[in-house]
Amino acid sequence: MDILLNQIGFLPGSIKNVTFRGQAMGDRFSVIDEATGMSVFEGEQSTQFHNKGTDEECRTGDISELKKPGTYYILAGKEQSGVFQIKEDVYENINYDLIYMLHLQRCGCVLSKQEAGEFAHPACHMGKAKIYGTDEEIEVSGGWHDAGDYGRYVVPAAKTITDILLAYELDPKSLSFSMNLKDEPFFGMASAGAFCRENYGEEVSKEWESLPDVLKELLYEVIWMMKMQRGDGAVYHKVTCESFCEMDEFPEEETEQLIVCPVSNAAAACYAATMAMIYRNYVSFMPSFAKDALAAGEKAFAYVCAHPDEIGFTNPEGIHTGEYRDSNWKDEWLWAASVLYEVTGKKEYEEVVRKLADTQLTEGLGWEETGFYGALFYVMNKNADQELSKQMIRKMVDYADRYANAATQDAYGTASVSHHYIWGSNSIIANRGMLFMLLCELPQVDEEKKKLYQKAAAWQADYLLGRNGTGYCFVTGHGTLCPEHPHHRPSVKLKKAMKGMLVGGPDDNLQDECAVENLTGKASALCYIDDEMSYSTNEITIYWNTPLVYLLIALKKKDSFKAFLKGIYA
Numbered sequence: 272m273d274i275l276l277n278q279i280g281f282l283p284g285s286i287k288n289v290t291f292r293g294q295a296m297g298d299r300f301s302v303i304d305e306a307t308g309m310s311v312f313e314g315e316q317s318t319q320f321h322n323k324g325t326d327e328e329c330r331t332g333d334i335s336e337l338k339k340p341g342t343y344y345i346l347a348g349k350e351q352s353g354v355f356q357i358k359e360d361v362y363e364n365i366n367y368d369l370i371y372m373l374h375l376q377r378c379g380c381v382l383s384k385q386e387a388g389e390f391a392h393p394a395c396h397m398g399k400a401k402i403y404g405t406d407e408e409i410e411v412s413g414g415w416h417d418a419g420d421y422g423r424y425v426v427p428a429a430k431t432i433t434d435i436l437l438a439y440e441l442d443p444k445s446l447s448f449s450m451n452l453k454d455e456p457f458f459g460m461a462s463a464g465a466f467c468r469e470n471y472g473e474e475v476s477k478e479w480e481s482l483p484d485v486l487k488e489l490l491y492e493v494i495w496m497m498k499m500q501r502g503d504g505a506v507y508h509k510v511t512c513e514s515f516c517e518m519d520e521f522p523e524e525e526t527e528q529l530i531v532c533p534v535s536n537a538a539a540a541c542y543a544a545t546m547a548m549i550y551r552n553y554v555s556f557m558p559s560f561a562k563d564a565l566a567a568g569e570k571a572f573a574y575v576c577a578h579p580d581e582i583g584f585t586n587p588e589g590i591h592t593g594e595y596r597d598s599n600w601k602d603e604w605l606w607a608a609s610v611l612y613e614v615t616g617k618k619e620y621e622e623v624v625r626k627l628a629d630t631q632l633t634e635g636l637g638w639e640e641t642g643f644y645g646a647l648f649y650v651m652n653k654n655a656d657q658e659l660s661k662q663m664i665r666k667m668v669d670y671a672d673r674y675a676n677a678a679t680q681d682a683y684g685t686a687s688v689s690h691h692y693i694w695g696s697n698s699i700i701a702n703r704g705m706l707f708m709l710l711c712e713l714p715q716v717d718e719e720k721k722k723l724y725q726k727a728a729a730w731q732a733d734y735l736l737g738r739n740g741t742g743y744c745f746v747t748g749h750g751t752l753c754p755e756h757p758h759h760r761p762s763v764k765l766k767k768a769m770k771g772m773l774v775g776g777p778d779d780n781l782q783d784e785c786a787v788e789n790l791t792g793k794a795s796a797l798c799y800i801d802d803e804m805s806y807s808t809n810e811i812t813i814y815w816n817t818p819l820v821y822l823l824i825a826l827k828k829k830d831s832f833k834a835f836l837k838g839i840y841a
């Protein structure tokens with residue numbers, strides 16, 4: 272496969288680039304309308320150049336002028352690409368699946384056949400969890416399984432929820448679809464509905480009914496998070512068994528003792544940021560619940576402020592599950608302070624932002640580097656200090672310029688400067704695409720720069736959906752070639768990939784045996800293998816899906832607006 276492109280397709284008004292590699296394809300190419308077999312576009316390939324990340328000779332092509340909705344494929348020499356579509360709602364199905372995956376990752380409730388098909392399972396991980404190092408047990412059921420394992424971790428949960436809420440704030444309509452969520456007994460005891468009724472009575476129960484399904488689904492995670500908070504405001508880092516279970520176990524088959532790991536400032540700060548976001552988005556639907564969430568967040572924040580000497584979480588002795596080690600929790604602290612300032616207007620939060628802004632604007636929107644979340648919430652705040660705001664924007668724009676310019680130099684439009692690909696590289700690409708689009712929303716950012724960012728953002732979506740050296744559309748169940756053997760326990764057990772999961776992607780550090788055996792010597796961008804044993808390249812997580820959701824929704828929103836202005840759909 273030597274014509275590489277977004278296998279799902281393109282928005283009508285979007286930039287549309289493809290990549291050709293190898294020698295035998297000549298200098299030109301055509302786009303064929305599948306319905307008529309006729310050529311609808313003739314183009315010239317760029318001159319050939321060496322592409323660093325994949326270590327190959329490439330050319331590119333541009334079909335942006337083709338805007339007419341339809342189903343097409345590309346011909347170059349004797350090579351033919353897979354079919355792709357151009358249409359306004361081209362990403363609707365994939366977006367639905369990327370969100371529905373969260374529902375399928377639910378822990379602590381029955382997933383019925385009707386809603387989960389073969390992935391149905393009885394309620395899992397229902398036993399009480401032991402607090403590490405004590406005999407005390409607490410009830411922490413609910414939430415989503417993090418990934419291909421069944422752990423539930425507070426830190427990545429915060430990113431997951433925030434990304435979806437940012438997408439919801441950007442375009443509520445695009446996330447207002449029905450997920451066919453049923454009420455009791457479907458939700459079981461750990462349900463948000465039951466929780467609201469139990470704790471807030473009938474009134475909130477009615478408010479609950481008015482929530483869009485996506486916001487209901489998010490509450491399933493939020494309420495689990497609330498159970499992870501200790502009485503003094505501190506937040507437990509994670510709940511898992513001692514070790515990962517075997518690969519062929521379904522969730523309910525992992526029955527070893529659950530253990531709640533010690534509290535951490537990273538978890539508490541992430542928790543505070545999340546609860547502030549919950550307040551911001553739910554206060555109009557469920558005011559009393561939203562206020563409680565905010566109070567819980569403020570309490571977690573106060574705990575962090577009172578424990579500034581913490582050295583960061585590491586797995587305690589005897590625990591071997593996902594660590595989410597983050598020796599620097601201060602960028603999480605900045606993020607929390609910034610959202611809390613936005614929703615409460617309290618100066619004490621702004622003081623923390625000011626104190627940390629010089630050192631904690633860590634680059635990116637990852638689970639680990641969260642400084643830019645802090646910056647974004649601060650600069651979006653009408654009451655922000657203009658000088659500080661400018662400083663934050665400059666930092667984000669410098670970063671975005673560096674990566675967007677790098678993307679223009681790459682045959683696949685990849686926003687990578689170093690051409691190194693680390694564990695979860697696909698999420699780093701998605702996070703960069705998301706940041707490009709977030710910057711497009713800020714009035715403080717220059718219009719010329721926004722043009723570059725939007726183009727680079729579209730390229731990042733293209734990369735993830737097939738325009739990359741591996742030839743894979745990295746989301747299971749979508750595109751002409753997609754991962755069929757993700758490192759995801761239920762999929763391994765059923766010998767069938769659950770759909771709607773973004774896999775980790777190339778990792779040139781070769782961090783598992785399967786990768787070492789199969790990928791040694793490959794160019795960095797090609798260090799990916801669709802093998803269930805390669806957890807460092809082919810696992811999936813909830814927080815890898817969510818930046819892609821944001822990216823696709825943001826691109827669609829901009830494209831519809833452009834189309835509206837130009838009268839494309841008139």
Ligand code: G3I
Nearest residue numbers: 417418419420592593594595639693694695780810811812
């Ligand atoms: O940050 C360094 C960077 O400075 C360095 O240049 C680069 C090259 O070596 O490595 C970077 O560190 C990587 C780090 O992720 C960055 O966040 C590590 O190599 C890499 O091992 C580490 O991977 C993490 C992985 O757990 C192993 O700890 C992933 O980010 C993280 O997403 C993943 O999370 C796991 C959970 O623990 C368990 N559940 C599944 C989940 C996904 O695989």
Ligand code: 9MR
Nearest residue numbers: 418419420515518592593758804806810
């Ligand atoms: O399945 C585990 C996956 O979720 C983790 O991301 C990964 C790294 O922590 O570890 C996987 O579990 C493997 C373990 O680390 C080593 N023994 C084999 C396990 C399954 O492949």
Ligand code: ZN
Nearest residue numbers: 378379395396
């Ligand atoms: Zn479970």
